[in-house]
Ligand SMILES: NC(=O)N[C@H]1NC(=O)NC1=O
Ligand SMILES: [Zn+2]
């Protein structure tokens with residue numbers, strides 16, 4: 340009797356205990372998957388700040404995010420402070436901008452993951468406020484030039500990307516005259532094609548001529564997709580003889596500069612414009628679009644592009660932060676971290692690039708993040724002619740653009756246009772590129788006024804920080820948080836535990 344009584348008395352307590360245990364276990368397991376993708380424990384919340392960069396200007400207010408999308412944007416006065424039960428993250432004076440979209444990065448995965456790879460590359464992107472990255476078809480092994488090689492890319496990206504990643508396909512002589520192969524590649528989901536007008540430095544990615552490009556454009560027209568072109572054309576047939584001249588000072592940057600003069604860019608663009616006219620309204624490739632990557636020459640090449648736009652060619656151009664931050668005069672002897680193609684030119688050219696960007700003649704920016712292993716940068720030997728050409732910068736593009744652009748009066752709206760809105764359009768991403776209702780909640784939160792030293796104490800998220808030309812610089816503009824499809828994927832030095840970015844395939 341005594342025993343029975345005890346049982347009855349304990350029963351409610353036991354039930355309560357079991358229920359709370361069940362609740363705890365259940366709640367934790369429900370939270371687990373979400374919490375692995377995000378450093379925030381909720382998927383319906385508000386972000387507030389005094390500086391939110393919207394297409395209608397910078398507002399003080401709040402952005403409501405639910406299940407990965409932006410569902411409302413309100414000014415401070417309209418914010419329904421009292422009626423909400425959702426969580427609020429207040430960023431105070433920090434700037435909330437659309438996440439950056441980098442349309443030009445080489446993540447070298449699969450096949451050259453010792454150079455970078457999807458995990459380290461997309462962690463660098465997240466740490467830099469980049470929420471979408473379009474991966475170039477070369478420097479991985481194999482290059483992305485067929486449906487089979489695209490599948491290898493997509494498989495390599497699975498569960499290994501911290502932000503969204505799309506893919507450009509390669510236009511090479513092997514597929515240029517094979518419309519059905521190009522169509523298959525486009526049907527399989529590449530966002531457009533990319534080709535080179537000079538040797539690419541990668542054996543399975545040979546260069547194309549104007550005739551290949553014309554063919555490519557005619558296919559792209561049917562898909563309304565762009566062709567991105569590395570526009571440099573070798574001009575001097577004696578160049579190789581010159582390169583073998585052993586009286587050359589290969590540690591001097593000016594030696595390298597002379598091997599790739601502005602006339603290479605000009606010649607390539609002139610050649611391209613013979614086919615670019617096909618893209619005009621009523622032209623045989625109407626619907627296709629040409630995009631010149633990493634313009635360095637701000638003289639004749641730029642004049643040609645401006646003229647083409649006036650004539651109605653469907654053409655845009657990007658430049659990269661390294662052409663806006665550095666000038667040839669200041670590159671130290673032997674410092675091959677600065678080697679890239681086309682080369683960084685003189686200070687006067689840099690001024691003209693800024694002018695063209697501010698005036699809207701250069702449409703957008705991209706990183707051209709092109710890392711390698713330190714051994715191939717030949718940092719000890721410092722040979723500019725033999726070192727790998729490519730700048731490593733993915734994590735720093737926002738503070739670099741801002742820090743070097745401030746003296747030209749760069750605005751937050753311009754940053755959003757160059758780094759988000761226009762790149763989204765180029766890559767055909769209608770739900771990205773702006774803080775707008777219905778868009779993916781892809782955002783960067785940053786403090787333009789915060790300065791930092793890129794020294795050894797700074798957490799750098801790339802495989803080989805030693806090859807980055809930005810190390811040692813003082814920059815302003817600190818990324819506090821990066822939100823990708825509503826997930827807080829990066830916060831003050833830390834990444835979400837799981838790689839939950841989505842591969843972007845064209846539909
Ligand atoms: N293959 C490759 O990444 N090349 C890039 N590097 C560079 O500096 N310019 C390029 O086009
Ligand atoms: Zn290039």
Ligand SMILES: [Zn+2]
Nearest residue numbers: 443475707709
């Ligand atoms: Zn590139």
